[in-house]
Amino acid sequence: MRATGRLHIGNYFGALANWLEFQKKYDCFFMVADYHAMTTGDLSQKTLAENTQQILLDWLSVGIDPAEATVFVQSAVPEHAELFVILSMMTSLGWLERNPTYKEQRQELGDKYTGNLGFLGYPVLQTADVCLYKATKVPVGEDQKPHLEMGRELARRFNSTFGVNVFPEFEAILTPTPKMLGLDRRKMSKSYGNVIELSENPDSIRKKIQKMVTDVRRPRKEDPGHPEDCNVFYWHQLLTPGERVKEIERDCKGAILSCWDNKNALADRVIAWLEPIQRKRRELEANLDYVNDVARKGIAKAREVAAKTMDEVRQVVGLWGKIDSPTAAH
Ligand code: ADP
Numbered sequence: 001m002r003a004t005g006r007l008h009i010g011n012y013f014g015a016l017a018n019w020l021e022f023q024k025k026y027d028c029f030f031m032v033a034d035y036h037a038m039t040t041g042d043l044s045q046k047t048l049a050e051n052t053q054q055i056l057l058d059w060l061s062v063g064i065d066p067a068e069a070t071v072f073v074q075s076a077v078p079e080h081a082e083l084f085v086i087l088s089m090m091t092s093l094g095w096l097e098r099n100p101t102y103k104e105q106r107q108e109l110g111d112k113y114t115g116n117l118g119f120l121g122y123p124v125l126q127t128a129d130v131c132l133y134k135a136t137k138v139p140v141g142e143d144q145k146p147h148l149e150m151g152r153e154l155a156r157r158f159n160s161t162f163g164v165n166v167f168p169e170f171e172a173i174l175t176p177t178p179k180m181l182g183l184d185r186r187k188m189s190k191s192y193g194n195v196i197e198l199s200e201n202p203d204s205i206r207k208k209i210q211k212m213v214t215d216v217r218r219p220r221k222e223d224p225g226h227p228e229d230c231n232v233f234y235w236h237q238l239l240t241p242g243e244r245v246k247e248i249e250r251d252c253k254g255a256i257l258s259c260w261d262n263k264n265a266l267a268d269r270v271i272a273w274l275e276p277i278q279r280k281r282r283e284l285e286a287n288l289d290y291v292n293d294v295a296r297k298g299i300a301k302a303r304e305v306a307a308k309t310m311d312e313v314r315q316v317v318g319l320w321g322k323i324d325s326p327t328a329a330h
Helices: 009-025 034-040 048-062 079-088 093-098 100-114 122-131 142-162 202-210 231-239 242-253 259-285 288-317
Strands: 029-032 070-073 137-139 171-173
Touching (some): 009 048, 009 137, 029 048, 029 288, 034 048, 034 122, 048 288, 070 288, 079 122, 079 288, 093 100, 093 142, 100 142, 142 171, 242 259
């Protein structure tokens, strides 16, 4: 996840929900992508290091468990940059230019933030992130899928060029909510200003939800509602227990519940769901030494794995690398 600030509930439903399950089953590597955050960020703000810490706090407060998973920071493992350079030599420009997420973001964010080489090469760096750990499953939201498709091609091209299977096949794994809609029914994203953050205070959550647009075909409470066309109902389906959702659907169609009632019930629900997460966050904020220690340990483990993969990569490519490494004799 990119170090662009505090996480929102779209990040939770689109990715973290899977991470929490995966950490129980697999050997997981969870990375704060601070290099990736530089691709579209305003670097003069100097918020990168702070944002990295905010992501770590969010992860630990939702239940990412450093005893189960390796939690680390991309830039602390220089092999990411090294493998990126090598893979970029094998990447067709057409692959990058055709990437739909690239085209969309170019349009949304404009030349100032996206007219740089690093942004164009985003999927190549992401492929390096995945391949360094020989990952096979990449739990992400839908917007990342095209990048990973391209990354699969690239990893295949590397293997076939050198005739060795250094990198295993990998695939994107999506949650049932791979594209959560935001307060305005567009994809929830910080750059659209339509998010609720995991650490957002209850007053702000309620105010934002109260302003949500509901069913435009129901101007008065006495009119029957169309829950299928209502963003508040869509959020209820994600956050409210199934039995209650059925009652809301019935009472909205029957004009018993007003949109205002539904919004307040949703706000109650979101606030209650986030309460234990925010309590944990406050504890962690008072113990930043612990948070930094988690990252330090994760970085040490990630470096070990990445160094091993890079030795193998240098060997097959024929790069000298470190002069005292066995690669030099190659
Ligand atoms: P953002 O898009 O907010 O800048 P990132 O690009 O760092 O955040 O995304 C972190 C993870 O969260 C990625 O796996 C991404 O696919 C996922 N994600 C982001 N926004 C959403 C959303 N609205 N719905 C589902 N998943 C999302």
